[in-house]
Amino acid sequence: MYPELGQLALILSLLLAVLLSVVPLAGALTGRDSLQAFARPLASGMFVFTALAFAILTHAFLVDDFSVAYVANNSNSMLPWYYKFSAVWGGHEGSLLLWILMLIGWTLAVAIFSRKLPSVMVSQVLSVLGMVSVGFLLFIILTSNPFDRLLPNVPADGQDLNPLLQDIGLIMHPPMLYMGYVGFSVAFAFAIAALINGRLDAAWARWSRPWTTVAWSFLTLGIALGSWWAYYELGWGGWWFWDPVENASLLPWLSGTALMHSLAVTEKRGVFKSWTVLLAIVTFALSLLGAFLVRSGVLTSVHAFASDPERGSFLLALLGITILASLTLYAFRAPVVHVRSRYGSLSREIFLLLNNVLLVSATMLVAIGTLYPLVLDYLDLGKLSIGEPFFNTTFSPLAVATGLLLGAGIFSRWKKTDGGWLARKLLWPLAISLVASAAVMIGYGGFAPWAFLGVFAAMWVTVATAWDLWDKSASRKGRWHGLKRQSRSYWGMVLGHLGLAMVMAGATVVSNYGVERDVRMQPGDRAMVGDYEIVFTDIGERRGPNFTAQYGSFNVYLDGELVTDLHPEKRQYPVGMSVMTEADIDAGLFRDVFVAIGERISDDAWAIRLQYKPLVRWLWLGSLVMAIGGFLAIADKRYRVRVRDEEAVKSGEPAVPGKVAEAST
Amino acid sequence: MKRVLLFLPLLIAVGVGVFLFAGLGKDPTKLESVLVGKPVPEFSLESLDNPDVKLDPSVFQGEVSLLNVWAEWCPSCWDEHEYLMYLAREQGVRIVGLNYKDQRENAFRFLNRLGNPYETIIFDPKGTLGFDLGVYGAPETFVIDADGVVRYRHVGVVNQKVWDEVLLPVIAQARGSS
Amino acid sequence: MRLLPAFLAVLMMLSGPAIAEVSEVYDFDTRAEEQRYQQLISELRCPKCQNQNIADSNAPISKDMRDEVYRMMQDGASNDQIVGALVDRFGEFVQYKPPVDNRTILLWAFPAIATIGGFLIVAGVVWRARRREDEPPLSAEDRARAEQILASQSDKADRR
Incomplete structure (x- = not known):
């Protein structure tokens, strides 16, 4: 009885999702407030029904209802209760339901936390999220129903959860990872809404930023948990294998990192808008690509779900429609005019743009390395494997370059940085990092060029970050006061960068001296x-x-x-x-x-x-520090959006990019 | 002009989509043998039936054969054996066995229980010929033409579907060309 | 999320040969040789359980491949010869490091191409921004010249 209710709840959720993707958008386009007002109740309703479906599936696991095929395949009466609970997302169908629950949870969060945003914008954003939900709800209902029954031949007991998944790391890993993947849908929805109404301004960047940062933080945690789990549970002591599915999680992380930094430039300086909006679309597209790679069986991976071409086709169609539609919209609506904004060659804008070049190169490198075997096979040019040796050779230089650039970029200023001043500023951090890296080499008893470069990059980032913090916290009222005066978003950045340095140090040392x-x-x-x-x-x-x-x-x-x-x-x-x-x-x-x-x-x-x-x-501690940095950054005061902006937009006055940007700095 | 550049991401996405679509439904784990088009590697191994008889690649000369890699410890081999019996008895297919990493008494027990479809059985207890053939898991079945050249390798169980759709066309071709 | 390994583990357990084999752990004369061996087996892919290298895989074929790597090392073979011998039997698939040839040159060169290309684009952005910045102090003639150039729509030719 209950499982059928669960299925019904999913169908009701789908109906609400269809309404959500049409009604508020129509309201926004025609300017009818009455239709826009449906957005929040519809989002809440969708969440209630999806949560109900999830609760029913969880209940089926906890009471060992093996008449449900998914439960019979993924659980067993001897399983401890907490693994029965986590077994809900131990297979394809349940993990997809978790994915959808999170997608709709993010939708609800947008509905709740955007009360101060212009109603037109919120309606459009929620409608876009509704469309994404429609796609995934159709996917689960049509191809992957977790509530399918094994009637009348109910098995006496279940086939047990894969022992690899009977573990605390795996209870936590998928939810965190999915929070990240799905979280990028919010930045995506903001980007699409901004493209639809042609308002790609600093306000748009400001609204997108906290959502992107929080999704990125979850994704960071998810990837780190997966790596930690692989390390102690798979039994081989490896922490990253460049497996296609691991790469699939790294792709949105890399482009999401680029997006966070690019959003900072767009928010503060109102430039690079077309680039930022493209990154928002691409990051979500890469999240979807990851889902496709894991669930379609086109690539071999340890982590893949049992493959099914029908599901693969459906997902590819979903992926195709989402990406083609949004990129077409982008091609027609993205602004090509240059904002008259001045920045010199050593400005922070340019440093962040270079950071984007490196991160996007890294993203494309991982994407190409993952998909290349597929392409060669298709062209009948042989079956190749692209694994650790390739990525270690090609990815490391990009990582080191990113670290070197970061250290210098920390001291740069918006608009213009004096070259001589910057060079003098970097002298001491450079000297300290060189000496410290040499000391580390001696400590581990052996010099290797790449080990040195990796450790140096980590030191360089650390020293530069600390130096900058020291500079900024100088205060007549004492150091403590100066430190307290720093904004949370600045602290977030400091932690983010220190965490990255820890990861770089850990990766370099364990690979070279393990x-x-x-x-x-x-x-x-x-x-x-x-x-x-x-x-x-x-x-x-x-x-x-x-x-x-x-x-x-x-x-x-x-x-x-x-x-x-x-x-x-x-x-x-x-x-x-x-x-x-x-x-x-x-x-x-x-x-x-x-x-x-x-x-x-x-x-x-x-x-x-x-x-x-x-x-x-340090790999996982560093990731944790990075994620904490992200959560700290979104707690910053300036994200409590002021009512003034809202009124300005409501009264039909166009949002002035410069004004908002100035107000924030 | 600049607007045209904005279409670039769309083009790339379409390109990637084509390859992803092409990859759907293909089994990415399937590996083609590198030996296809090459003669069976040199070997000199005992016959399973008679330790005094040494077999070498000449067993494949003169007629198109299947080389079936099997072992008593391999559960899928038990599954496919009945079909091999059918192929040998009803279809008149010449099947050479490669008893892979097995023990003689176990192999005999297996054959006594299920019957013997093999014209000759190469005994490879250490798996050396299997290794040279690139065998990575029994059962595997090779199509070898009358000149002793490998034409095809199938990994996994042979059944009616595999025979009709995969092996028979290859065998027909091998017979036709020699 | 990771269903395949258990499935493979089951397969491996079902299809493991019954004979207890000799030592699978090898003796090396020097530490360097041991490291070379570890490096080699970590860069070879198991054809059976296709997501592990032969160092981590428990599949019988991985053990055979490790044996072969060890045997060839003892015979004084070079790394290329060892990898080559396994590729000749199992295909290019078994090497995790794709060979550099005309199929893969794009792959190997990609990071350099992307990074250099990206930096050139940024250089272009800076150059344009700087030109805009320099606009106000332009002399009258320069401005006239710039306008002339803009009119002829060939601003790229202008390098000052």
Whole structure:
């Protein structure tokens, strides 16, 4: 009974979405307030019904309703309740429902937090979001219904959730990631609305900015969680594999990062509008491309859902309509006139534009590297693999260049920066970073050109950011007062950049100074990894809630002193007949020691994988710092939009870009 | 002029879309054998039936054959075996077996239970010939022409559909050209 | 989100050979050799479970490939020879680093092309902005000349 209600709720939600995509837009185009007034109630109604559908599916999981095919395929009565809960998004249908719930959640958030925005704009934005919802609701209802029943042959028990997904990292990873992907739909909707009514001004940039930043922060967290999960759960100790699906999440992140910076220029200086609006469209398009790549089966990936050409065609049609329509609109409506705004060659505008060049180059590089095998295969030119060695060679220079540019750009000023002044300003940070990077090289006991460049870029960003903070916080009333005086958006930027530096440092050091060994060990054996001595003491068996495991006991010594005990496992899950390697990790701020059990080689000997991973935590800590920076930035006072703007627009007075921009600086 | 530039993103999107559309429905995991068009690699391995008999690539000379890579431990091989029996008995297809990383007694048990569709069986306990053939998982089936040249490689189970749509056309062509 | 691995794990478990093989963990004379080996196997793709390199994969074929890499290393083969030998058997697919040839030159050159192209565009933007900035102090003749050029619509020819 309940599952049918869930399906009904989805259908009702679809009907409301259709209304939302038509009525307020019609109201906005014809100037009828009565029609525009439907936008918010429709958005709320859509959310209620979708949330109801989601709750019903969750209920089906919690009560083990195996008559629902999706539950039977992804759950089992022996599963602990929290994994039953997260199993809701453990497969294609449920994760799509989560995706839709979030899309509509963002729509509702726009409806709630935009009360001070001009009604015409809100109506258009919500209508565009309604159209996106229509597409995805049709997709789930027509091709991927999570409420399909297995009647009358109800299985006695479910097939169990993939053991890889029975993990805290995977409870959190998809929701965060989807919040990010879907969040970019808001920036997209603002861009489309602005193109429709021809009002690509600083006000538009200001409204888009917080939404973009918050979506970006979620995406950052989502990607970091995925990387962290892969590191400890997949059992191989890798944190980024340049797998097509990982790339698919990196694409909107890179272009979203470019978008955030470009929006800053458009908001403050009213320039580069056509570019910014294009980035907003492209970022959302890349989110959709990611969904397509994961769910259509055109590329092989560890992370892909079971592929289905029918779903693939539907998604491609959805992707095609959305992107072609918006890019066509863009081609006809984007402004080509130049705003008369002055900026010198060393202005902050230009630094940010260069940052965009690098980020967009990186985006295109990842896109091409991901899709190239598909193109070659299509042209019958062979089956190639494009993986880690390619991306490490080509992506690293772009990352280093971005860091170098960032450090210099921090000191730049809007409009014009004096070259001599900037050079003098950079002298000390340059000297400090060089010395510090050299010290790091010596500390890790080996010079390598790329290791040096990566560490130097990270140092450079850190020192420049700190230096700038020091400069800006100078105050007659004391340092503390000066620090407190800085705006939250400035603090957000500082954290964002420091987080990036941490990620760069972590990635560089772990790739260059990490040690990985596959050794043959039996109880009693010792092996060295880095400076750590690992002693294999014992092997035993234990029984978990829905698996049995063999576990090894290892003592980890540093300079003859016991650091810790590690107990990696090899688990057998009888229901799905799968084997899982559970690594055990001694995590630390400056290094991880990683032990995993591999194959049994003989009666008492095992293949053991030992890894020493310096600074690997900085990858995820840095991402966390970046995300916190993003959340801090949107808490800035100036985003509480003033009533004045609203009145100005309502009275039919065109929003003056210069005025709003000035008011904000 | 500048307006024209704004159409560039649209063009790129359409281009990417074409390739994505073309990729739909194709199985990206499917790998074509590099050996297609090349002779079967050199080998000298025991016959499964008789350890004293050494087999080499000449077993493929003279007639178009299927080379079926199988093992007792491979569940899909149990699934496809009945169809191989049908091909050998009813269709008169010459099938050479490659017993891959198996043990003799297990292989015999398998054949006693399910029947023997193979004209000859190459015994490859270490998987060396399999490795040279680029076999990455049993069962795999190669079409080899009368000159001992590999024409096609199919990964996975052979059944009626695979036979009709994939293997038979290749075999017909191989027969026609030699 | 990640359904395939379990599926592959099941496949691998079902189709693993029954014979217990000899040591899969190798002895190396030097640490450099061990690192070279790790590097090699991390850059080769498993043809069976296609999303792992042969270092991480538990598939039997990955083990065979590791054995071959080790054997060839012991025979003194170079990295190119080792990768070449595996490519000859399993196809170009197994190398994660695509070869540089006329099919892939666009791929390899892309970052440089995109970055340089982008920087040139930005240079153009700066140049235009600077010209606008310089407008007020233009002399009368310069202005007349500029207007003449604008009229002839060939502003690009103007390099001052």
